[in-house]
Amino acid sequence: MGDTVCVDEADGATTGDGRAVDRAGRPLATSPRVIAAMAQKLFVEKGFAATSVADVTAAVGISQRTFFRYFSAKGDVLWVESAAELARFRAALSAADPDEPYQQGLLRAVLAAFTWTPADEQWARDRAQLVLSEPAVQGQFSVILSQWRAAAAEHARRQPPAATAEVAVVVGYAFVAGLLAANERWVSEPSRDLGTLLAEVLAMVLPAVSAP
């Protein structure tokens, strides 16, 4: 678990469409992105539970065994972009001015992390909808969220007003609560911008940690 192959641009093994590698050995038959795109398409069309892994692999043209080499679970296809988003989030947090209150840094970082191309935006909306409607994917989602939670908590400890470890735990949970609340409002009010919603919601939930 948590051991997805996750062949990414970074290891230079494949292009997005799985052609032409200069590496030794058999080339990859496909890419995580391709599998994930097809899987999410089917999930949206037929529902998560009603879509079997066999459906996905048949549509992509690979074996089930190969699917589970790319993803450690059926629902993991929803989080292909998650590592990149989290990396953007962490990078933005690292760039914070040492005097900046932690709340501002968290908001700025999450806005940076959740900046997509228009095509990816629709994809993110579908994902958000699926997470809300399919309890079966919450298990994987929770481990994603725990990483965001840890990053937010650590940021609250470093930035003013330097939270204690105990308070930082609370900040972490409050932060993901803000993410989830903004997410839900984003799904139910599609006309509103996610960034605006995040700013609104985080201002409400992030505790005003008292300085020592």
Place this chain on the structure above:
Amino acid sequence: MGDTVCVDEADGATTGDGRAVDRAGRPLATSPRVIAAMAQKLFVEKGFAATSVADVTAAVGISQRTFFRYFSAKGDVLWVESAAELARFRAALSAADPDEPYQQGLLRAVLAAFTWTPADEQWARDRAQLVLSEPAVQGQFSVILSQWRAAAAEHARRQPPAATAEVAVVVGYAFVAGLLAANERWVSEPSRDLGTLLAEVLAMVLPAVSAP
């Protein structure tokens, strides 16, 4: 899903140990409590993933098929008490004074809901530990939490300062964030009282909804 038989004291079908019913038909071979107690014991001893449903049913002396008549999923045994806790929560919310700020009502209600006998307290601690350490149970947990979230959100809409529907969503998420944060601190600081932790944490995360 969500269709557990849930034979409870309320429908007068069985006693806790499965003896003596005045109802027609074959008596129940066991009770949800008995199954859940054995299952949770095994989960704590060997871990959730390493414990199969077959292990549980063999220990209780029932068939696997019967297990899944009592519980709709392996992890559901952790939430036998959940319906009762939620009922206490809702009852306490209903009893709120119309002029009482919503934050106070939520705190009072959650303290009422999470009041156990000493024996049940250890059981609740084990459950809390399992939820934190086993992502596999988060799926079921999330549907439990969504009920608490809805109840808290509705309370925020009714009590002063009467939140809008959009803000109530945020209150709901902030509330469960408080539950989770208090839960985590309860597990990592066993000497502290859960009630005190809840009071502390909820005071930090519950937004001060501005009156219109």
Place this chain on the structure above:
DNA sequence: CCAGGTTATGACACTCCATGCCAAAAAGAT
């Protein structure tokens, strides 16, 4: 005591998710 109705149980078969194992395919390197 015995038949009939009622309800839960257990056994079986089945699908799906997930993993371990291994032979074979497809590339580069020598």
Place this chain on the structure above:
DNA sequence: ATCTTTTTGGCATGGAGTGTCATAACCTGG
């Protein structure tokens, strides 16, 4: 052409969860 490297697909396996059906165990009425 052969060797090495790496991925793939097939096969077997185990656990979760569901539908189906005969049967066990109880209560009620004769």
